Amino acid sequence: MERSETYHHRRLDCGIDFAALEMPGRHTVALNVRVAAGMVDEDESRLGLGGIVEQTITKGTATKSARDVSDAFDAIGAQFTGGVGRQSTVFRLGCLPEHLDTACALVAEVLQTPSFPQDSFEVAIQLAQQELTAMEDDPQELASRLIARNAYGSRLGRHELGSKETLAAITRDDVVNYWKRYYGAARMQVCVGGAIDVDGVAQSIDRLFQGFGDGASGAFETIPVEFSPGVRHQDKALEQEHILMCWPGVSATSPEHSVERVTLGILSGGMSSRLFTEVREKQGLVYWVGAWNEHPRGAGMMFAGASTTPARCDQTARTLLREIDRLAEDITQEELDRAKIGITAKMQTHGDITRARVGELSGDIYHHGRPIPIEERRATIEAVRMDDVRRYLETHPRDKLCVQTLGPRPLEDFRG
Amino acid sequence: MTQSGGFHEHTLKNGLRIVVETMPHVRSAAAGFLVRTGARDETPDLAGVSHFVEHMCFKGTKKRGWEQITRDFDDMGSTYNAYTSKERTVYFGWVRVEDLERQIELLADMMQSQMPSEEFDMEKNVILEEIAMSDDSLERKVYDLLHERLYAGHPLSWPVLGTTESITALSRDSLYGYFADRYHPRNMVLIVTGAVEPKAVYDIAERICGDWAPAEPRPDRARPKATLTGVHKGVVDRFQRQAIGILYPAPSAADEDRDIGDLVASILGGRNSRFFWNIVQTGVAANVAAGRLDYCDEGLMLAFGFTEPDRADELLGAMRKEIATLQSGGVTEDEVQRVRNRVATSLASEGEAPYYRFMQMIQEIDVFGLPRTVEQRLAVLEKATPAVVREYLARWPLQGDGAVISLGPRDWPV
Numbered sequence: 001m002e003r004s005e006t007y008h009h010r011r012l013d014c015g016i017d018f019a020a021l022e023m024p025g026r027h028t029v030a031l032n033v034r035v036a037a038g039m040v041d042e043d044e045s046r047l048g049l050g051g052i053v054e055q056t057i058t059k060g061t062a063t064k065s066a067r068d069v070s071d072a073f074d075a076i077g078a079q080f081t082g083g084v085g086r087q088s089t090v091f092r093l094g095c096l097p098e099h100l101d102t103a104c105a106l107v108a109e110v111l112q113t114p115s116f117p118q119d120s121f122e123v124a125i126q127l128a129q130q131e132l133t134a135m136e137d138d139p140q141e142l143a144s145r146l147i148a149r150n151a152y153g154s155r156l157g158r159h160e161l162g163s164k165e166t167l168a169a170i171t172r173d174d175v176v177n178y179w180k181r182y183y184g185a186a187r188m189q190v191c192v193g194g195a196i197d198v199d200g201v202a203q204s205i206d207r208l209f210q211g212f213g214d215g216a217s218g219a220f221e222t223i224p225v226e227f228s229p230g231v232r233h234q235d236k237a238l239e240q241e242h243i244l245m246c247w248p249g250v251s252a253t254s255p256e257h258s259v260e261r262v263t264l265g266i267l268s269g270g271m272s273s274r275l276f277t278e279v280r281e282k283q284g285l286v287y288w289v290g291a292w293n294e295h296p297r298g299a300g301m302m303f304a305g306a307s308t309t310p311a312r313c314d315q316t317a318r319t320l321l322r323e324i325d326r327l328a329e330d331i332t333q334e335e336l337d338r339a340k341i342g343i344t345a346k347m348q349t350h351g352d353i354t355r356a357r358v359g360e361l362s363g364d365i366y367h368h369g370r371p372i373p374i375e376e377r378r379a380t381i382e383a384v385r386m387d388d389v390r391r392y393l394e395t396h397p398r399d400k401l402c403v404q405t406l407g408p409r410p411l412e413d414f415r416g
Numbered sequence: 417m418t419q420s421g422g423f424h425e426h427t428l429k430n431g432l433r434i435v436v437e438t439m440p441h442v443r444s445a446a447a448g449f450l451v452r453t454g455a456r457d458e459t460p461d462l463a464g465v466s467h468f469v470e471h472m473c474f475k476g477t478k479k480r481g482w483e484q485i486t487r488d489f490d491d492m493g494s495t496y497n498a499y500t501s502k503e504r505t506v507y508f509g510w511v512r513v514e515d516l517e518r519q520i521e522l523l524a525d526m527m528q529s530q531m532p533s534e535e536f537d538m539e540k541n542v543i544l545e546e547i548a549m550s551d552d553s554l555e556r557k558v559y560d561l562l563h564e565r566l567y568a569g570h571p572l573s574w575p576v577l578g579t580t581e582s583i584t585a586l587s588r589d590s591l592y593g594y595f596a597d598r599y600h601p602r603n604m605v606l607i608v609t610g611a612v613e614p615k616a617v618y619d620i621a622e623r624i625c626g627d628w629a630p631a632e633p634r635p636d637r638a639r640p641k642a643t644l645t646g647v648h649k650g651v652v653d654r655f656q657r658q659a660i661g662i663l664y665p666a667p668s669a670a671d672e673d674r675d676i677g678d679l680v681a682s683i684l685g686g687r688n689s690r691f692f693w694n695i696v697q698t699g700v701a702a703n704v705a706a707g708r709l710d711y712c713d714e715g716l717m718l719a720f721g722f723t724e725p726d727r728a729d730e731l732l733g734a735m736r737k738e739i740a741t742l743q744s745g746g747v748t749e750d751e752v753q754r755v756r757n758r759v760a761t762s763l764a765s766e767g768e769a770p771y772y773r774f775m776q777m778i779q780e781i782d783v784f785g786l787p788r789t790v791e792q793r794l795a796v797l798e799k800a801t802p803a804v805v806r807e808y809l810a811r812w813p814l815q816g817d818g819a820v821i822s823l824g825p826r827d828w829p830v
Binding site: 271307351 | 441442443474482486487489492493494495510511515537538540542549553653655656657687693696698699702722724750754756758759762765767768770
């Protein structure tokens, strides 16, 4: 049953950039809090700090122990998780509508009055060190971490876990100072969605976060990408060679963003897309192959990747490269239409999930500074024409790639 | 307030069962076929055939070649896939409600696959790559090792993907024989969830699947008997972490105790659990959990963790201590209530999307015929008190050493 959905967006008195999506009839609510504090804000000698702050902030407040905080969320069945990104840290909450007020109050308490206990801080460092070890057993994550440095440069290309050395250098004072400097109402975007009373939620959040932080504005920075093309390899004893390639794309706010999204659909939308067809179905080279894009604020990066046994890695890499090149040569109307329907149909099916919609809204506020209604989003995809794709491919050459392999051997005679 | 319009079922003359859950509040629908055959229903010479068949169902029918199959999915913008487990094979697609009939028709056509010979060797390469990828995953390898050792001699011990040897040796004809034997209406269920009318779904199914010929039911399964003692270890140098598991008996998927088993696992090693506070938050290991592994006639309680190899003893000791405390002291009402609250929220989230409901219902449909409603699932937890858990622990005790699984760079325990 289609019921009308309404978008709201306003600046609250406390300084928070607030957006809401009213979805009558929904049975859960979702809330995203984005703080303008990310990996780029870490000191070079303290990489990993943003993640340690995010992990430790839930481990106690002025009136609650670490366990009390978890128990309080559990008392209302609320799920509360956090994650640090390049330029922001996002906290996500999901609960039943009747518990939203209590949940908001808890989130406010956690973000504003963390006690950062020394023992919890020390454990967070130890666990992050162990996660670094765990990453060595996760080739896909490890390959992504390796390519990021060369794709984005030394600031945007950071990894949330830092390194053993930088983690060891972090002190509790660093945690407290990072929180003081970067956490505050004027540096926060709050998005909420579900069957909610928008004005009531807005007032409640405004009241809860009044006076939080030093009031310093949270203008999200745009940091230039430092792209370093080239072919690089890291040896590792694995059954499969992991191959990643990337090249600059457009930002989330670019007028060509929708065109790029459709192009990506042609390359790697469903199983009928080019990479799956050419690399897996026709040649049987891989089980996993794919392409995707990432959007730091004001920038974009396109990726393609595959994993295969070492004897087939050269052929796999050549095929990936050929498909990336071939995009400009022979896209058909049928492929274009299929890629578009792949995007717009999923907007509708996945739109049934409240937390997915709020995640999307949070991305819109972050990148565009306004909610993009789903109809508008659909219309921009439907408007993409063959000429747009051709123009996009002509004006965004893919002749300089950043290539990273991880596994038993480097590629032979491969142009980057 | 109930989100679900309820369950509806119907059986075609040829034996194909159809289960529908109506979800009037959504705009989409998920549809799929549950085929009641998996790795445990294979013979040793066919290890991995169920999963291979799953891949081959995407490769060609009388009406469609492989390219047409994937194009038809993508022309609907379907979110689709398939998976194979020890006991079943599932094919599904999640689409806008107006595309439901097209989605069912496409999936049904795949169930009548030709298993085309010309695609067989190419797909074999894909599966060998999937095995290689799985071999690079410590999580996957320890899961396989656990089954290999605890169910040695029983079909549950075979890996779902098969082995490099069994897949290399598999012929297209034996694959086809297995497929013809298992893919027929009496061994399948069509499941549909979403904004649909049950009667309309039955009519679609009758039109598309009504002429499928029934065959004999799948052979009965031999009941497994797990070895729940001893140390079972493997050494793989290239991993950096040691995976450690301790196993005890637990209720099967068909046992009424299963929800209490899950409750116990959650209190021991779920979110905000004893493992989390006493093992993770003391810095012993970043990843420690507990859960119930279950099959239609068999269950295991598994406590497991991943740690740096030199801390393996510490992790094993810490898990043992929590297990012993739970067995002797039981659980508190607060602990039970926290799980109830969490489950209430996750059931509400699950109820939002036909895709999630579809995934959730499969096992219950397979084991019991019909799934339980959200209300029925919550009611079991409402009745679960610390006394109920104590009775459960008397029936399914977590005592003695259990079986220990270890896999990683270290030959441990010595």
